[in-house]
Amino acid sequence: MTEVNIKYFASLREALGPGERRQTQALTVGQLRDELIALGAPYAQALERQRPVRAALNQVMSEEDQPLSEGCELAFFPPVTGG
Amino acid sequence: MSARVTIQTADFDLSAEVAALRAGDLRVGAVCSFVGTVRDRHAHLERGSAVAQGEVQSLELEHYPGMTEKAIEAMIDAALERFDIYAARVVHRVGLMLPTEQIVLVAVSSAHRGESFAACEFLMDYLKTQAPFWKKEVTPEGARWVDARVSDDAALARWGLKLGNG
Numbered sequence: 659m660t661e662v663n664i665k666y667f668a669s670l671r672e673a674l675g676p677g678e679r680r681q682t683q684a685l686t687v688g689q690l691r692d693e694l695i696a697l698g699a700p701y702a703q704a705l706e707r708q709r710p711v712r713a714a715l716n717q718v719m720s721e722e723d724q725p726l727s728e729g730c731e732l733a734f735f736p737p738v739t740g741g
Numbered sequence: 742m743s744a745r746v747t748i749q750t751a752d753f754d755l756s757a758e759v760a761a762l763r764a765g766d767l768r769v770g771a772v773c774s775f776v777g778t779v780r781d782r783h784a785h786l787e788r789g790s791a792v793a794q795g796e797v798q799s800l801e802l803e804h805y806p807g808m809t810e811k812a813i814e815a816m817i818d819a820a821l822e823r824f825d826i827y828a829a830r831v832v833h834r835v836g837l838m839l840p841t842e843q844i845v846l847v848a849v850s851s852a853h854r855g856e857s858f859a860a861c862e863f864l865m866d867y868l869k870t871q872a873p874f875w876k877k878e879v880t881p882e883g884a885r886w887v888d889a890r891v892s893d894d895a896a897l898a899r900w901g902l903k904l905g906n907g
Contacts, residue, residue, distance in 0.1 A: 668803055668875035669886050710889075710907040717808035719871060719904070733805060733873075737889030737906040740802070740833065740874025741777055741845050741865060 659683060660726050662690065666704075667735035670711070673704040677733075687713045687732060688722030710737050745829060746813045748804060750836040753846055762830045763850045769827055773857035774848040775865055781840035783878055783887065798879045802835045802844070805873035809833070816867045823900075824860040826851040831864065833874065866896040870906040 662684075665677035684690035691711070694701040705711055713720045714733045726732065743761055747753075755776060763769045782794050817829045832846040847864045851857040876887040889906050897904060 665805070667805055667873065668877070671803075712906070714805070714808055714873065717805070717811055719812070733808070735805070735873065736875065736886065738870065738873055739876045739887040739889055740804070740872050741869040 660728050660730075662726055663729070663731045664690075665731065665733040667733060669736050670704050670734050673700050682726070685725060686722060687715060687720055687724045687726065690726060690732065691722065691734065705734065711735070712737060745817050745831065746810050747832045748806075748809055748835055749832065750834060752834070752843055753832045755843075755846060755848075758830055758832060758846055759848055762828055762848050766827060766850065768852060769850045770852045771854040771857045772848060772850045773854065773861040774846065775861050776843055777845040777865075779838050779840050779842045779844060795878075795880050795882070797840060798881070799840075800838045800844075801877040801879070801884075802838065803875045803877070804833075804835050808873050812872050813868065816864055816871070819867070820849070820860045820864050823863065824849075824851070825856045826860045829860065829864060831868070833868075833872070835874070863900055866893070866900060867902070869893045870897050871904055 659681045661679060661681055663679055666674045682690055682693060684693050691705055695705050711734055713722065715724050716731050755774060759772055759774055763772055779800050781797055783797050813831050820826065820829055827850045830848045834844055838844060847861050849857045849860045870893050877884055878887055894906055
């Protein structure tokens with residue numbers, strides 16, 4: 659099991675809260691997203707695969723095949739719209 | 742050396758920022774700056790293409806504290822490597838803003854104008870699709886999160902950076 663510090667921003671924060679610490683068997687960013695989706699509402703809707711969701715691992719933009727590590731910080735959020 | 746990146750709720754002073762950027766640097770012959778402002782209307786998008794115009798009463802900007810600063814610092818490092826520039830400065834506001842208010846400043850100094858113009862545009866294109874900010878618009882119909890634009894990904898791709906935002 660790996661402990662991951664999950665954060666959510668923007669519309670995902672409104673749906674899921676600011677974040678949570680979670681023990682997971684997921685090995686990658688994408689596997690953790692699927693694990694959350696499998697929990698059902700409200701995760702399944704907020705993180706559903708048809709929706710564009712981006713991730714940052716330890717505060718760097720990340721692809722879904724990136725491996726998780728003990729105590730890592732993983733953020734999920736919609737496409738960015740600054741500037 | 743003063744800070745290169747500042748995230749703040751308060752407004753900024755373009756003249757003061759530009760003066761600080763080039764203060765005492767006798768090599769500087771060009772400064773290019775870009776200021777993004779809040780418009781009173783926004784294009785409602787479907788699959789990244791405009792379908793209608795809506796009225797905007799205010800804008801709420803959220804960011805990812807910590808990552809935002811790191812991401813923009815990395816963008817400035819990339820600009821310094823890619824262009825023959827001397828310095829760059831980014832100020833981005835967060836929180837509540839009203840139409841006509843300033844949102845973002847990018848300023849770059851160099852010996853000649855070409856490199857400053859290019860680096861300023863590069864930094865804005867990069868920031869638009871890779872810095873963790875999110876805009877929420879308040880309209881007469883209610884509040885809504887702004888959609889990302891496909892054209893912003895295309896703008897970044899011009900620089901040879903294939904980093905999507907979808």
